[in-house]
Amino acid sequence: MHLPHLITDLGLILAAAGVMTLIFKKLKQPLVLGYIIAGLLVGPHVGLFPTISEPENITIWAEIGVIFLLFSLGLEFSFKKLVKVGGASTIMAFVEVISMLLLGYLTGKLLGWSTMDSIFLGGILSISSTTIIIRAFDELGVKSQRFASLVFGVLIVEDLVAILLMVLLSTVAVSQQFAGAEMVTAVLKLGFFLLLWFLGGIFLIPTFLRRASKLMNDETLLIVALGLCLLMVILAAQAGFSPALGAFIMGSILAETTKAEKIEHLITSVKDLFGAIFFVSVGILINPETIITYAGPIALITVVTLVGKTISIAGGGLIAGQGIKTSVQSGLSVSQIGEFSFIIATLGVTLNVTSDFLYPVAVAVSAITTFTTPYMIKFSTPAYQFVERIMPAKWKRSLDEYSSGAQVVSSTSDWKRLLQSYVIQTVVFSVIIIAIVLLSAQFLNPFITENVINGTTGKLVTTAVTLVFMAPFLWALAVYHPLKEVQGRLWANRNYRSLIIVMEFVRIGIAVLFIGFLLHQFFPVQVSIVAGLVIIMLLVIFSKRIQSFYIRIENRFMSNLNAREIEEASRMHHTLTPWDAHLIRFVIPSEAGLVGKSLVDLQVREKYGVNVAVIERGNRTITAPTRNELIFPGDVLYVFGSDEQIESFRRFIEEECILPEVEGEKENVALQKLLVSGGSVLLGKSIRNSGVRSQTNGLIVGLERNGERIPNPDSELIFEEGDLVWIVGNPDRIRKLEASSIIDAVA
Known part of the structure; x- marks a missing residue:
């Protein structure tokens, strides 16, 4: 019986990919590189192993792989995350993208390449690899450090910039020139459809999923999610955009729904399957002779990538006032190219506007920079120390003053x-x-x-x-x-x-x-x-x-739009999600500026909007500390507030003193939501006179009344029936209060 070539080729691809994943897992190397090597081995340019029969069919599978890859990236992206990205990350991302676009173009021209090859090279080098960086951060245990949060913000901005680049590069490829009017039209058109799809998607899709939730099991939810993805792919193609853009947009819309985590879990296997096919197809297109022929340009472009990204991100960090250490660490963390770079290179091949050598050159540079990423991150601290050591004292003082001035919290008129x-x-x-x-x-x-x-x-x-x-x-x-x-x-x-x-x-x-x-x-x-x-x-x-x-x-x-946060708020016991507030642990070093001062002197609540809920001092735990409590070296402060409030308070303290929230023997702090019932003895009493503080040994950090949220309520505020009260304190005391029938607790 004769099997269609499509099936035999697919079997060959998956078999090669399976073997290479096992080898690269054993070597503890990124699987993406294993897939690329698998494609190289079964491709038409290497005769040692069986070769695929019809590369054209694999191209179709690869396009499907790109669609699901960007759909999964969209599920992790979320436009709300983009809105929350700080100004520093945004500045750093744009400085890097503009710098690498220019450096890539100039490098291509220096090598004697065509204008289109040089333009696409700039686009390929401008986007870092989210997957590789996140994995490296996990393995090195640096995700809780200050520079890591900045890098995550940079990656979010880069995802959106990559989508914009795909549209602009397509426009340039079609017109074969820099037509200012066409470029502006393309950007406006992209902005129009992005906003329209996001608004329409958020209005319609969460409502549909909510009303159909009783009919959905894992199978139907997966089919519906894939159907929505491909429907948006069709709409994007009809509007003149890349199908991958439609997949990314639908993923970002579904990221705002209550089903986001479930869909992300269900889609993982599909994404892994077609993603593997895509990266194997990348390897199939590589000609080893081309890599040998262009070894010199590959080495040059690798150096440009490593040095250019490091300097541009570090420079962007200094411009944003992030200080020398954070800027250097951030720069050395993003010095590689990855998924979007492959997609941009594929775009050039699909549009038939780039030379045959550009694709394998990009893959080779990606492979090299992927291997160097963990070492660059490890090298970031010695690099910062070296820069600080050789920098003139006058420059260092100027940068410190600029950094302090740039991080002043300004009020909006x-x-x-x-x-x-x-x-x-x-x-x-x-x-x-x-x-x-x-x-x-x-x-x-x-x-x-x-x-x-x-x-x-x-x-x-x-x-x-x-x-x-x-x-x-x-x-x-x-x-x-x-x-x-x-x-x-x-x-x-x-x-x-x-x-x-x-x-x-x-x-x-x-x-x-x-x-x-x-x-x-x-x-x-x-x-x-x-x-x-x-x-x-x-x-x-x-x-x-x-x-x-x-x-x-x-x-x-x-x-x-807020359904996901509302659902998470109902599930989580230790997070005050309606205000995006949470507890974070700070260790006070001896050189910190707040040592020896009282809470009333520091005015942390008035200046930064945070509450110091608990102070641990040796074997002593001070819950709900009074305003006159002094801060000593080595104190552990449990501070409650939103991300922005905690960030402004953090600037008082050395960067090294932020620790991730961990559960230890001393960390006996909880956040509990309580409902003031009709029979409560609190009715008509103020917070000061209610006795809640003494009974729970805790601190009231929030109150909701008739849908209005009141963070840090005034001590003279009078309790009313139906008030929702949040208390941070000792869990045992709060549970005793719950059981006393004075206040009815709600989970």
């Missing part, structure tokens, strides 16, 4: 907050309205005029239906005020009133223009003006109903 709110609203609602109008003109109107009713009446029906969908967003664009209190404070200042009035008229004017944009799709100008006036009157008449409809839409969207 009301005017800036209001302006940001207006800009975000205008962009978001404009994208939604434009998308509704374009979909109506391209799909709804032809359907109605061909299948329901034609002529002017059909256009009127189309306009009416479209307007129903547009109305809540038109109202929000022209009228909605998300920051009423801020606007009220600014309005009280006469200097800002004229500016606020101008912004209001601008918003209304943009809404009117969108009404005209809708009518212009179907009617002449004269008819559009009259109909526009009628529509504006109808919007005013039905304003309250439209407002109610929009509020429901917004509530649904925000509920879906």
Whole structure:
């Protein structure tokens, strides 16, 4: 019986990959390199082993592998993570990408390569390997160090930049030149579709998964997730983007749902399978003779990668005010290329715009820099010490002063907050309205005029239906005020009133223009003006109903957007997730500036928003320390607060004193949520007079009332029925309080 070549080739690929994974596991080397070598051995350029028959079929499998690889990266990405990335990581990522794009291009030109080869080389060198770095951090045990968190932020930004690069490189490849207008159009188009897909996906997909959850087991959830992934792949391809972009976007949307972890677990086997096929296909395309021929360029590009990435990231860190040590450690940690580099190289091959030698050169550089990564990370501390030793004292003082100045916590003015709110609203609602109008003109109107009713009446029906969908967003664009209190404070200042009035008229004017944009799709100008006036009157008449409809839409969207955090909050006992707050352990070194000072002198709550919940001093544990408690060398402080608050407090202390949260014999601290019931003796009492502190030997760090969250509540606040209270303290005392029936605890 004759087997199709597709099956025999697939069997050969997986067999070779399986053997190489065992060997590389034994050698404790990255499996990606094993897959590439497996592909090299079964490829057409090496005759020692059986060779695949039809490389074209493997290309199809490889494309599927790229799709699932980027889908899994999207599941780990999440746009909310990108929003939370600090300014320092963002600056470092952009400095690195711009520097490596330029260095790659100049290196290609120096080697006499074509313009397109040089451009793609810059793109290949600009993105580091998330997988390799995370694995190296795990093996070396440095994930809890300060520079590691910065590197993770850099990798998140790089993921998004890689998507942007894929679009821009495709545009350059098609036009074969740097056309400024085309580049700007490509970026705007990407931004439009990214925002539209994210908003639509968050509004629809979590709701669908939640309502269908009772029907879903592991099998159906996997099929639905893969179906959604491939559906977005089709939409991305129809919009003129890479299919891989669609997979990445759907992964990032599903990352915001309550099913994210489950989907990530279920998709792992599928991703590993097709990912292996992709990396084996990378090896199949390698010609060993090409690597030997281009050994010189490979060595040069490797040096450019190692040195260029180190210097650009370290320089970006210094620009961002992160200090010499953190900057050097970060730079030496990202000096390699990986998954996205392969995908960018594949893009050049697919578009047939790069030379045959570029792909194997990129793979060779990736292999070398992958091997060097752990050693570069280990070398980071001696490198920092060497730089600090040879640096002139004047330079060092200047950098320390700049770093201190750059890390000052600045407050955001009301005017800036209001302006940001207006800009975000205008962009978001404009994208939604434009998308509704374009979909109506391209799909709804032809359907109605061909299948329901034609002529002017059909256009009127189309306009009416479209307007129903547009109305809540038109109202929000022209009228909605998300920051009423801020606007009220600014309005009280006469200097800002004229500016606020101008912004209001601008918003209304943009809404009117969108009404005209809708009518212009179907009617002449004269008819559009009259109909526009009628529509504006109808919007005013039905304003309250439209407002109610929009509020429901917004509530649904925000509920879906925060669903994962809300579910995690209900599961986790030791984390105050509604405010993204948690406990972290600090050891106070003898040289720290806060030694010998009391908590009232330090004003940690007033300045940084954190609570010192527990102090461990030798064999003594001080829970809920008073304001007059002094800080001594060697004290262990359990500090409660959000990431930003803890980060601002951390700057008081040497970087080496942050330790990961560990469970030891002395760490007997818990965070418990309690509900004040109708029969509680706390009703009508203030926090100060309630006795909660003495009974639990703990500290009240948060309170929620009628949906409003109050971190660090004032001691004079009066308890009311239904209040949710969070207490940090000794678990045994809190459990005794729970059992006393004074307060009903809820899990």
